[in-house]
Ligand SMILES: O=P(O)(O)O[C@@H]1C[C@H](O)[C@@H](CO)O1
């Protein structure tokens with residue numbers, strides 16, 4: 395899901411134990427399966443066990459564990475021409491491109507225990523947490539590589555064509571990737587606060603004369619270069635959140 399593991403906030407060490415995780419996953423998963431079997435036998439309602447519902451199941455498990463705030467990270471290609479490889483983008487908003495074609499993790503029967511049938515997404519990324527990230531970045535002297543922008547998700551796993559990159563940039567996206575948005579939609583549906591960062595691991599190729607080619611090796615290399623600083627940024631935010639909660 396992410397190049398740097400998603401951070402769990404507000405969870406005691408016991409909560410992170412594998413066994414408890416399995417129990418919660420079993421419970422949620424079992425409920426889903428039972429529910430979808432009933433729905434299938436009595437109507438034409440779509441099964442909730444779509445791939446997107448499956449990959450976002452951990453968000454619901456986090457919710458059941460009492461997690462209130464989600465911090466997610468990803469690697470993304472930079473569409474914004476001012477961005478450099480190694481920049482870190484605070485995600486202020488997203489474009490759910492698969493959603494335009496009806497692929498949304500919430501497609502299927504709505505489980506009212508988690509949230510509304512039609513959840514709002516205009517407040518998907520918590521503004522207070524974005525501001526906290528800017529403040530922490532300044533304090534850590536990371537200001538010169540921390541940005542804020544719009545993330546667009548595509549289905550992957552192929553990287554984009556030049557025409558696609560140009561189109562995405564025109565649509566208002568600053569970075570393009572393959573994850574995070576589905577998790578944020580499910581987390582917001584369940585009422586969790588969300589904050590997300592993109593590491594700009596490569597430049598999206600926008601020019602037919604360019605010799606640049608998106609490749610996974612560069613993504614991994616950039617991830618290694620910034621890992622320590624990203625860890626510092628996120629762990630400082632977590633400490634501040636814990637302090638503010640006490
Ligand atoms: O952090 P994510 O998982 O979004 O990373 C992107 C998608 C692929 O895993 C990888 C491609 O290089 O980067």
Ligand SMILES: Nc1nc2[nH]cnc2c(=O)[nH]1
Pocket residue numbers: 469470471472548550552553554570571572595596597598608613
């Ligand atoms: N779709 C997409 N995902 C990425 N993940 C890291 N870099 C990229 C990219 O250029 N495009």
